Amino acid sequence: MAAPVGPVKFWKPGTEGPGVSISEERQSAAESTGVAVIYNPYASLSIEQQRQKLPVFKLRNHILYLVENYQTLVIVGETGCGKTTQIPQYLAEAGWTAEGRVVGVTQPRRVAAVSVAGRVAEERGAVLGHEVGYTIRFDDCTDPQATRIKFLTDGMLVREMMADPLLTRYSVLMLDEAHERTLYTDIAIGLLKKVQKKRGDLRVIVASATLDAEKFRDFFNQNETNDPSKDTSMILTVEGRTFPVDIFYIQSPVPDYVKSTVETVMKIHQTESDGDILAFLTGQEEVETVVSMLIEQARVLSRSGMKKHLRVLPMYAGLPSSEQMKVFERVSHSVRKVIVATNIAETSITINGIAFVIDCGFVKLRAYNPKTAIECLVVVPVSKASANQRAGRAGRNRSGKCYRLYTGLDKHCRLTEPLGMRIAEFPLNPMFAKMLLESGNHGCSQEILSIAAMMQIQNIFVFPPNQKAQAIRKHRKFAVEEGDHLTMLNVYEAFIKHSKSSQWCQEHFLNYKGLVRATTVREQLKKLLVKFKVPKKSSEGDPDPVLRCIVSGFFANAAKCHSTGAYRTIRDDQELHIHPTSVLYAEKPPRWVVYNEVIQTSKYYMRDVTAIESTWLLELAPHFYQEGTVRTRHRHQMHLSLKAKRVKVDDH
Numbered sequence: 241m242a243a244p245v246g247p248v249k250f251w252k253p254g255t256e257g258p259g260v261s262i263s264e265e266r267q268s269a270a271e272s273t274g275v276a277v278i279y280n281p282y283a284s285l286s287i288e289q290q291r292q293k294l295p296v297f298k299l300r301n302h303i304l305y306l307v308e309n310y311q312t313l314v315i316v317g318e319t320g321c322g323k324t325t326q327i328p329q330y331l332a333e334a335g336w337t338a339e340g341r342v343v344g345v346t347q348p349r350r351v352a353a354v355s356v357a358g359r360v361a362e363e364r365g366a367v368l369g370h371e372v373g374y375t376i377r378f379d380d381c382t383d384p385q386a387t388r389i390k391f392l393t394d395g396m397l398v399r400e401m402m403a404d405p406l407l408t409r410y411s412v413l414m415l416d417e418a419h420e421r422t423l424y425t426d427i428a429i430g431l432l433k434k435v436q437k438k439r440g441d442l443r444v445i446v447a448s449a450t451l452d453a454e455k456f457r458d459f460f461n462q463n464e465t466n467d468p469s470k471d472t473s474m475i476l477t478v479e480g481r482t483f484p485v486d487i488f489y490i491q492s493p494v495p496d497y498v499k500s501t502v503e504t505v506m507k508i509h510q511t512e513s514d515g516d517i518l519a520f521l522t523g524q525e526e527v528e529t530v531v532s533m534l535i536e537q538a539r540v541l542s543r544s545g546m547k548k549h550l551r552v553l554p555m556y557a558g559l560p561s562s563e564q565m566k567v568f569e570r571v572s573h574s575v576r577k578v579i580v581a582t583n584i585a586e587t588s589i590t591i592n593g594i595a596f597v598i599d600c601g602f603v604k605l606r607a608y609n610p611k612t613a614i615e616c617l618v619v620v621p622v623s624k625a626s627a628n629q630r631a632g633r634a635g636r637n638r639s640g641k642c643y644r645l646y647t648g649l650d651k652h653c654r655l656t657e658p659l660g661m662r663i664a665e666f667p668l669n670p671m672f673a674k675m676l677l678e679s680g681n682h683g684c685s686q687e688i689l690s691i692a693a694m695m696q697i698q699n700i701f702v703f704p705p706n707q708k709a710q711a712i713r714k715h716r717k718f719a720v721e722e723g724d725h726l727t728m729l730n731v732y733e734a735f736i737k738h739s740k741s742s743q744w745c746q747e748h749f750l751n752y753k754g755l756v757r758a759t760t761v762r763e764q765l766k767k768l769l770v771k772f773k774v775p776k777k778s779s780e781g782d783p784d785p786v787l788r789c790i791v792s793g794f795f796a797n798a799a800k801c802h803s804t805g806a807y808r809t810i811r812d813d814q815e816l817h818i819h820p821t822s823v824l825y826a827e828k829p830p831r832w833v834v835y836n837e838v839i840q841t842s843k844y845y846m847r848d849v850t851a852i853e854s855t856w857l858l859e860l861a862p863h864f865y866q867e868g869t870v871r872t873r874h875r876h877q878m879h880l881s882l883k884a885k886r887v888k889v890d891d892h
Contacts, residue, residue: 312443314456364389413445521581671794822847
């Protein structure tokens with residue numbers, strides 16, 4: 241089966257380098273390519289026979305033995321091994337639910353608790369809500385007298401602990417998908433450790449496909465001696481997922497992963513054999529956008545006479561339960577199901593028929609800012625553990641493929657891009673490293689070395705309390721309208737011209753020790769540029785090459801000035817302001833700027849700001865910006881008239 245072609249091109253680690261034809265090798269077990277995989281080969285077997293085919297079944301007696309002899313068992317079992325559905329049943333069959341006791345299983349998400357409870361009830365031939373039940377917020381589907389296997393969210397477990405601190409009804413508690421490390425999971429883990437000290441009979445099982453097992457084992461281990469025989473916790477590893485999954489990485493970064501997700505779905509639909517598609521995005525807005533775009537694409541295809549149709553379904557936390565459950569409904573062979581989901585579909589949920597996963601590479605997580613006491617959702621790159629979980633969704637019922645919309649590492653965990661490997665060797669922020677490596681191409685490596693070194697030093701300008709006005713006047717001699725980076729360059733070159741004089745620094749209210757440190761840093765960076773054979777060149781006083789080189793490194797930190805006087809970032813429309821310490825603060829604000837970092841006090845402020853031209857963003861970072869993101873209408877009006885050269889050091 242061929243990988244998608246067209247605007248989005250993917251590469252399989254372990255094959256020839258990106259840019260060449262893609263051959264397919266399994267990440268897990270080897271399989272011949274091009275052979276259609278039959279969906280669920282065990283479908284004709286009884287439920288009991290299907291249970292025995294799962295990898296975890298071989299370790300049934302081991303698990304029961306370890307639970308009997310250790311207070312805590314850490315189980316590392318890859319996606320699809322059966323740990324979530326089978327271990328609670330093994331415990332029930334072994335007598336851990338006798339005499340009214342309950343085996344509890346926590347899930348980080350409500351939909352996972354509901355769907356897994358339904359599957360276990362089906363396997364046990366029970367009515368959901370009796371022997372097997374679930375408890376989620378606003379929905380308690382359990383019978384206090386009959387329920388013996390109880391699935392619940394970690395938040396509900398914490399709430400139960402408020403009413404019953406020792407959890408007297410539970411004999412075993414299984415914390416599933418512990419790698420997610422939600423706030424409630426962390427609270428529950430800490431409290432359970434205390435409960436175990438009071439209740440020696442309470443067993444805890446910590447399970448996940450991807451977690452640091454040793455840390456969990458050591459945390460729960462109550463052995464205070466050096467005798468390993470007295471350990472109270474143990475690790476058990478279950479073999480890999482049921483079916484292998486091919487991983488493909490995009491060959492070059494995409495400027496818009498939402499658009500690329502749609503393109504990848506359509507390429508899969510047009511070129512791949514049977515199998516449903518699961519696409520991961522960060523939030524409800526993105527999910528609904530992609531769903532509407534795919535529905536429109538599906539209409540176009542149906543009018544063109546394509547026999548196989550698309551059924552596009554959203555899945556996110558805010559969706560009503562009845563709508564969420566639609567993703568589990570079976571469809572006819574003439575329909576391919578496309579599920580567009582947030583990370584709600586990442587763990588513990590088996591959606592039958594999924595053969596292809598598309599991973600955007602980002603996730604939206606809650607972040608709390610203690611300074612403002614505000615909790616908000618922020619988009620961050622996906623963790624390795626979550627990326628592996630996402631890929632595992634394609635291997636639950638059959639062999640599958642995962643298309644990651646980001647470049648990555650090869651099978652030896654090495655960066656695939658030569659530039660990335662060089663950047664990794666710099667002891668600097670990647671943006672500074674990129675700027676330095678590009679400086680030879682722009683003919684200004686000498687200037688960029690000085691700028692990069694100066695930006696590593698804090699508080700170059702000194703403001704004595706009783707001489708503040710005089711200090712400001714002296715500092716203005718170095719300032720140029722291009723911004724802070726070239727101003728710092730002027731300071732450094734003047735310092736060198738005046739033979740690194742401490743007296744000269746004192747007269748100009750400059751940090752002498754900081755400038756000396758900058759010269760040392762510059763020499764270290766210079767050795768790295770020599771190592772990577774970056775040409776030793778100077779712009780000879782022309783600011784344009786230097787400014788363009790700065791943009792080549794800091795293109796992601798770009799902002800545009802609006803009529804309100806505030807700046808807004810290009811990609812996420814975040815409001816920013818120029819920091820009062822910037823040389824651009826009191827001047828007429830330039831239309832476009834790049835900055836080193838953002839700090840938050842009463843507002844979000846940009847530090848180390850340089851004025852740029854909007855066209856440079858499109859020219860130097862076409863992989864990051866498109867014509868639509870950088871508004872270039874009336875370009876001739878938006879260009880900055882930065883014709884003034886840098887102030888010559890002789891003038892100082």
